Structure formats: C-alpha cells, structure tokens
Amino acid sequence: MIQKELIIIGGGPSGLCAAKMAAEAGVSVLLCDRSLKLGGQLIKQTHKFFGSKAQYAKTRGFDIAKILIDDVIHHPMVEIMTEATVVGLYPDKVVTVYHNDTYIKYQAQTIIVATGASEKFLAFENNDLPGIYGAGAVQTLMNLYGVLPGQDIIMVGSGNIGLIVSYQLLQAGVNVKAIVEAAPTIGGYKVHASKIRRLGIPIMTQTTIQKAIGKEHLEAVELVSLDDKWQPISGTEKTMPIDALCISVGLSPMHQLLSMVNAKTKFIPELGGFVPVIDDHHQTTVEGIFACGDAVGIEEASSAMMEGYLTGLYVTKHLHKEHPEQQKLMEKYEYELNMLRNGPFGVKTKIGLEKLRRGETHAE
Amino acid sequence: MLNKTGIPTQEQVLSRFPEQKALIRPKAILECYEDIPCNPCSTSCPFNAIEIGDNINKQPKLHVDLCTGCAVCVPSCPGLAIVIAQIKGDQAIFKIPYEFEPKPQKGEIWDGVNRSGEVICDAHIESVVINQKQDHTAVVTASVPLEFLHDFVTVRVKR
Numbered sequence: 180m181i182q183k184e185l186i187i188i189g190g191g192p193s194g195l196c197a198a199k200m201a202a203e204a205g206v207s208v209l210l211c212d213r214s215l216k217l218g219g220q221l222i223k224q225t226h227k228f229f230g231s232k233a234q235y236a237k238t239r240g241f242d243i244a245k246i247l248i249d250d251v252i253h254h255p256m257v258e259i260m261t262e263a264t265v266v267g268l269y270p271d272k273v274v275t276v277y278h279n280d281t282y283i284k285y286q287a288q289t290i291i292v293a294t295g296a297s298e299k300f301l302a303f304e305n306n307d308l309p310g311i312y313g314a315g316a317v318q319t320l321m322n323l324y325g326v327l328p329g330q331d332i333i334m335v336g337s338g339n340i341g342l343i344v345s346y347q348l349l350q351a352g353v354n355v356k357a358i359v360e361a362a363p364t365i366g367g368y369k370v371h372a373s374k375i376r377r378l379g380i381p382i383m384t385q386t387t388i389q390k391a392i393g394k395e396h397l398e399a400v401e402l403v404s405l406d407d408k409w410q411p412i413s414g415t416e417k418t419m420p421i422d423a424l425c426i427s428v429g430l431s432p433m434h435q436l437l438s439m440v441n442a443k444t445k446f447i448p449e450l451g452g453f454v455p456v457i458d459d460h461h462q463t464t465v466e467g468i469f470a471c472g473d474a475v476g477i478e479e480a481s482s483a484m485m486e487g488y489l490t491g492l493y494v495t496k497h498l499h500k501e502h503p504e505q506q507k508l509m510e511k512y513e514y515e516l517n518m519l520r521n522g523p524f525g526v527k528t529k530i531g532l533e534k535l536r537r538g539e540t541h542a543e
Numbered sequence: 544m545l546n547k548t549g550i551p552t553q554e555q556v557l558s559r560f561p562e563q564k565a566l567i568r569p570k571a572i573l574e575c576y577e578d579i580p581c582n583p584c585s586t587s588c589p590f591n592a593i594e595i596g597d598n599i600n601k602q603p604k605l606h607v608d609l610c611t612g613c614a615v616c617v618p619s620c621p622g623l624a625i626v627i628a629q630i631k632g633d634q635a636i637f638k639i640p641y642e643f644e645p646k647p648q649k650g651e652i653w654d655g656v657n658r659s660g661e662v663i664c665d666a667h668i669e670s671v672v673i674n675q676k677q678d679h680t681a682v683v684t685a686s687v688p689l690e691f692l693h694d695f696v697t698v699r700v701k702r
Contacts, residue, residue, distance in 0.1 A: 227621035370622025372549030379660030522600030
C-alpha cells in the first residue's frame, strides 16, 4: 500500500491551504479532489472578496483559487489527484480512492476531511421541473461554461450566495425578476443587497415559492407572502412567468465520510446541520483524523482558508514536524480567524462552536 | 428599511456626506452601514483618510480633510459601496464603480438612477477609467444636476 503522512480529502480553499502549510513543514501530502479542477467553489466566484489582506480581500474568487493552487501544485511534497473520489475511509486510516476506473488504497498517518458542503433544497409542488436550479449549478453553467440558465429568473434566498449569484446573472444579461426571502430580513451583506436593489431588482422578504408551473419545463411560479409565523397568507398568491428558478437557501456540511470511521457528529443548526465534533485543533473524535472548512460548519470562504492553514499546522504538530514558522503562523491565523468571526455575522458560528464543544472529551 | 429592501434610509445616506462646503473638492462617500469583516477601503487609501482600525468588522470612517477624492477606494471596495462626490456650480460630479457591459463612453448621456433603482435624471458621462489595478471594475465619472446630490447612485444605459 502507498504510504502518505497526510491525505487531504477536498481541494477547495481549506484543503489547499492545509496542503500548503503541511508541505512547507516537510510532510508528504496527497490532495484528492473529485472534480476536474482544484479550487472548489472559488473557481466560480467572479466577485471581489471581503476580508483583509490575509484572506486576499478585493481579489476575485477565481483569482484567489489560482493563488492557492499555485502555492501547492509544484511543491515536491504534494501529490495532487483530480477526478479522484474518496469512497472509503477506515479507522486504521486507510483511504480508498476511485480514480481512472480503479480503486487505489493508501495508508495515511493523518487525514484532513475538507469536503465542503452541499446545497439545501426546498420542498414545493413541481420542484423537479427542468429550469429549476441550485445556485451552485447556475454558477457552474454560467461562470465556468458560459451557458445562461434562462432568460427570466427568480432567486429564492437572500443570503450572500443568493445576492451574489443574482448580481452575476444580471452581469450575464439575465433578467432577474426578484429575489424572494422567507425570513423578515435580508440574510446576506447589505452592500450586496444595495448593489442589486439599485439595479431595480426587488428583494421581497417574508415571501416564498408555493409551486412551480409548467409541463415540459418551468413556465411560471406562484409566490406567496408569509406571516410572522412563517405561514402562507391566503389571497397573496401571485403568479410570475419565468423560465428559470434558482434556489439558494443554505448549505449543509458534508460530514458523511467521517461516519465511515464512526467519528462523533452533532446536530448544530448554527453550523448548518450535522457536523463532526472537533477539538480546538480541528481533530475529530478519531485520533489523527482532522476536519476543516465548510465540512465543520458553514462560513465564508475566507474563514475556510484560515481554518485550512491552521489545520495544516495542527496536523504538522501532530506528526511531530514543525513548520519553519510554526508558532508565528499559528498565532497569525488564529488571530485572523477570530477576527473574521468578531462581527455580527460571526455570532452564529461562535454560538455553534460553543455548542459543539460543550461537554466533549476529545481524542487523545 | 435597509435590511428588508436593500435601500438605505435618507438619514443613513446623509450621515455619510460631509457638509456641503467640503464638497467643493471631491470626497469619498462610504456607504457601508453594517459591521462586516472587511477593510480594503482603508488599506487601499494612499492618504490614510479611511479609518477602520484593528477590528476589521467596524464600519469605515472618513477623515474628510485627508481625503483627496482620488477614487482609489472606489474599485477596491468589494461591496461597490463607495462613490466620490463633488459640487461644481449647479452640477454634482460623481465617480462611481461600474461592472457591466457595455461600458458608458465619454460624452454619452445615460440615465441617472437612485438607490431604489428608479431613473431620476440624465447623467452626462465625463470619463470612464479602467486599468489593471481596478481589476475589471470601471470608474465612471458622471455629472447630474445638483438637486440629485443625495439621491443619485449609479447610471443605466437609456432604453
């Protein structure tokens, strides 16, 4: 069996950042990603990022992906496999990778699960009609392949993803008819909301989709207003003709691989659902198996990067190797991550982490 | 209002404008009304005129006397929340970020648009700057009648 000191599952922002730190510390790394390209969701992000210098603020997402990939792709300690799906994870840290129609087994000393998140969906009548997309699919079609999802679209969800994808749709020439949001207030950053509103796009709070209408494909949707108890108000139904609908109602951490090694998980709504229990050094309840990024709680990509750098450093320490600037970098990225969570948008994450860690005994 | 519609209130907008006589020279209007972790406006300013401080979640504060209206901050703001405003006679001159195609051209007349997305006036395009540092965010200089100083926010091609 092929031996590796560290196997990182997932080549998005957190996996790439973890690989950089570990490789610089002299750890042999295998980075696996099931996609064609590294970079995770960053490669579809055409907007400039928030944060500070340490998170590459004011750089567009796909350019951040290039920076993070360049940091590891030629590093002699890093082996990269794309179109490589991890299908097996075992408690003795054997990893099975499905690649080029073959199963390859690796023996790892440590593992980082950086699998990201999957999109949540909504239940409504006819929600399987062609023309109804998740926001990730819209971004893939539009920003990677240059294909428009439709001519007239409604966005469901006003979190940062819903707002950003609406803006990108407008840039691509799609007629965004409205953004609907079931909650009483806009979920994402108000600067994003304002830049869409000034383009004349209404943001309708306390509104949801009741049903999709169409035979072969989406032709219209019925929207309805919600009361303060989130119940539909009858008589407020409104039909709007559209040929595309984009659902952006949140993300769920992809913790499933960790179930194969019986790593303990907890349901923490503030973090997006079931998440692995981790200690202060991102180690799961299974010794030597770590997790970071959206897989341990939904946040912005900037936080995922900081967690990735940190988890790479924690693993390095676990392997009794030291990054030449171990202590300095650990302090830096811990400071940065804490800072990103220090405003009102970080409160949810902080509560979630508090709940996650309460009363847990960690792997030794 | 802002958190339900995306439209800031009149009071919020006015709070970001310096007194009228300061606008004889161009000044940055920082329309960031929410504590979010972000500071490129502050770090990009060559004159230290935009202050956020160590906690990057704080909203930016403009030191009006230090601001030269150079507009480096305009394409640096990831939220496209900064414009430069100046009063020249009976006109208000704005420098605004613009990320759509086609871009306006010097000499054209476009629609002037308010924060609700409504057309409120004509906007004369004075210049359009796009260089590598701006990373695809054009900075458009447009003039509108002075009465729209506090209402104008962007331009839209005439249909």
